[in-house]
Amino acid sequence: MSHIQIRDIHKHFGANHVLRGVALDVAAGQTMAIIGASGSGKSVLLKVILGLLPPDSGSVEVDGVESVNASRRTREQILRKIGMLFQGGALFDSLPIWENIMFRYRQNVDMDKAALRKEAKDILAQVLLEERVLDLYPAELSGGMQKRVGLARAIADKPEILFFDEPTSGLDPITSGVINRLVRDATKRLGATAVVISHDMNSVREIADRVAMLHEGKIIWQGTVKQMGRARHPVVRQFVHGLASGPLTEQYEIKK
Amino acid sequence: MVQLLQIPGRAALAMLGEIGRLSFFIGRTLFWLAQPPWYGRQILRQMLDIGYFSLPVVGLTTMFSGMVIALQSYTGTERFSAEGETSVATVVVLIITRELGPVLAGLMVAGRIGAAMAAEIGTMRVTDQIDALDTLSTRPMQYLVIPRVAAATLCLPFLVLIGDTIGVFGGYVIAVYQLNFSPSAYLSGTLEFLEAFDVIIGLVKAAVFGFIIALMGCYFGYYSGRGAEGVGRATTNAVVYSAILILILDFIITGLAFAR
Ligand SMILES: Nc1ncnc2c1ncn2[C@@H]1O[C@H](COP(=O)(O)OP(=O)(O)O)[C@@H](O)[C@H]1O
Numbered sequence: 152m153s154h155i156q157i158r159d160i161h162k163h164f165g166a167n168h169v170l171r172g173v174a175l176d177v178a179a180g181q182t183m184a185i186i187g188a189s190g191s192g193k194s195v196l197l198k199v200i201l202g203l204l205p206p207d208s209g210s211v212e213v214d215g216v217e218s219v220n221a222s223r224r225t226r227e228q229i230l231r232k233i234g235m236l237f238q239g240g241a242l243f244d245s246l247p248i249w250e251n252i253m254f255r256y257r258q259n260v261d262m263d264k265a266a267l268r269k270e271a272k273d274i275l276a277q278v279l280l281e282e283r284v285l286d287l288y289p290a291e292l293s294g295g296m297q298k299r300v301g302l303a304r305a306i307a308d309k310p311e312i313l314f315f316d317e318p319t320s321g322l323d324p325i326t327s328g329v330i331n332r333l334v335r336d337a338t339k340r341l342g343a344t345a346v347v348i349s350h351d352m353n354s355v356r357e358i359a360d361r362v363a364m365l366h367e368g369k370i371i372w373q374g375t376v377k378q379m380g381r382a383r384h385p386v387v388r389q390f391v392h393g394l395a396s397g398p399l400t401e402q403y404e405i406k407k
Numbered sequence: 408m409v410q411l412l413q414i415p416g417r418a419a420l421a422m423l424g425e426i427g428r429l430s431f432f433i434g435r436t437l438f439w440l441a442q443p444p445w446y447g448r449q450i451l452r453q454m455l456d457i458g459y460f461s462l463p464v465v466g467l468t469t470m471f472s473g474m475v476i477a478l479q480s481y482t483g484t485e486r487f488s489a490e491g492e493t494s495v496a497t498v499v500v501l502i503i504t505r506e507l508g509p510v511l512a513g514l515m516v517a518g519r520i521g522a523a524m525a526a527e528i529g530t531m532r533v534t535d536q537i538d539a540l541d542t543l544s545t546r547p548m549q550y551l552v553i554p555r556v557a558a559a560t561l562c563l564p565f566l567v568l569i570g571d572t573i574g575v576f577g578g579y580v581i582a583v584y585q586l587n588f589s590p591s592a593y594l595s596g597t598l599e600f601l602e603a604f605d606v607i608i609g610l611v612k613a614a615v616f617g618f619i620i621a622l623m624g625c626y627f628g629y630y631s632g633r634g635a636e637g638v639g640r641a642t643t644n645a646v647v648y649s650a651i652l653i654l655i656l657d658f659i660i661t662g663l664a665f666a667r
């Protein structure tokens with residue numbers, strides 16, 4: 152099983168200093184939720200971990216191997232362990248669903264089209280989608296179905312590490328419930344180490360073992376899901392309980 | 408005073424940055440062009456789109472250009488020359504093969520294909536599909552950029568060759584049916600002064616234009632700004648810059664080839 156160590160990551164875009172020294176450990180087999188307000192840099196952090204964005208400074212180790220500024224070969228080896236569900240699904244518009252799901256899988260095996268489709272069908276079944284979806288294109292699916300196909304693509308070649316960027320954003324509560332369960336089941340089945348980004352507290356309670364809160368570019372709090380409910384930290388308290396007033400919304404409040 | 412200088416200064420810096428980024432992109436394109444794997448299916452798909460589906464537009468524009476040149480050169484030359492028949496044919500074929508064939512095809516394909524490439528790749532950028540490719544162990548340069556650049560560079564010469572033929576045919580139609588020239592005189596006038604060199608330079612231009620169109624489409628799409636606005640700007644830039652570069656390079660190639 153895989154573990155991830157994030158040390159002192161800084162990242163800025165122009166004057167926007169998004170990450171200001173993020174440090175976080177994700178233990179093997181653990182599911183870590185990262186919570187935080189919109190625009191707090193959760194997706195950026197994930198892209199830094201994946202090596203999609205170079206950080207200004209800091210280090211990310213996956214199973215003890217440095218991934219920041221890694222050689223192409225090292226990065227390939229790390230990426231092969233990882234499955235990622237992007238925030239909007241990021242399905243390839245120009246490919247039918249079965250080719251989306253098998254996109255990486257087929258690179259490493261010598262299988263004919265029928266066998267690949269059969270495999271894709273089995274993976275689709277794991278996310279509770281029917282065979283008829285195989286030949287549709289992403290644009291023909293609802294948002295919830297796209298997320299499920301994205302999940303199917305992420306788990307297709309049995310990664311040791313899974314990343315989920317807001318798996319339930321933009322979905323109705325019932326579909327969200329289904330996605331939460333699928334995410335949890337898939338992670339358990341693979342025995343994977345997982346990082347879930349979310350600002351949906353139900354989702355966090357359902358999926359995660361541990362929670363870390365990203366605020367103003369830093370991890371300001373972390374603990375178990377249970378501890379989260381009782382957390383004293385005012386920012387965490389406001390976020391977790393969705394309170395209208397508190398440190399997160401200070402700038403909107405009328406000064407007396 | 409300082410403020411007055413700041414604005415052009417910043418613009419100049421931004422332009423230098425852009426040129427640097429573009430040079431880096433060209434370098435990477437040329438590097439990956441030579442590295443396997445080549446995604447054959449992607450190349451074929453692009454060739455179909457660029458070559459086959461551009462035929463109607465290119466055919467129509469070169470056809471009418473051939474017709475117009477025939478008319479213009481007749482009304483122009485009859486004032487000082489009695490040998491209208493052969494000179495009309497010669498003017499048509501030379502202008503079409505050397506200049507208008509490649510330039511018109513280039514501009515048309517820039518509008519059709521360059522814009523579509525920028526929009527498609529830009530959309531892939533803003534919806535994280537390019538990042539998804541990367542995490543799925545596929546290099547976006549190899550999977551997206553190389554097939555488009557290769558297909559456009561290979562296809563445009565064929566497109567232009569067909570366009571040239573249609574353009575000459577357009578001239579023939581006008582000469583024979585409107586100006587009442589004899590078909591055989593027109594055909595011999597077409598071939599008499601035409602050299603293989605003219606055609607080859609036209610095709611070299613076509614290949615260069617194809618490269619430029621795909622390069623601009625991919626470049627602006629690849630670095631598309633965020634959101635629908637970013638993709639829109641990428642699309643416009645791809646068309647504008649490829650059109651400008653086509654006209655500049657046309658001048659340069661013509662100068663190198665025919666200035667003696
Ligand atoms: N590629 C980029 N270029 C410039 N700014 C970016 C880029 N990606 C993200 N940002 C900025 O970084 C901040 C954090 O974004 P993001 O990580 O997407 O937030 P979230 O926590 O909602 O996922 C935002 O202010 C966003 O505008």
Ligand SMILES: [Mg+2]
Pocket residue numbers: 193194195238316317
């Ligand atoms: Mg995000």
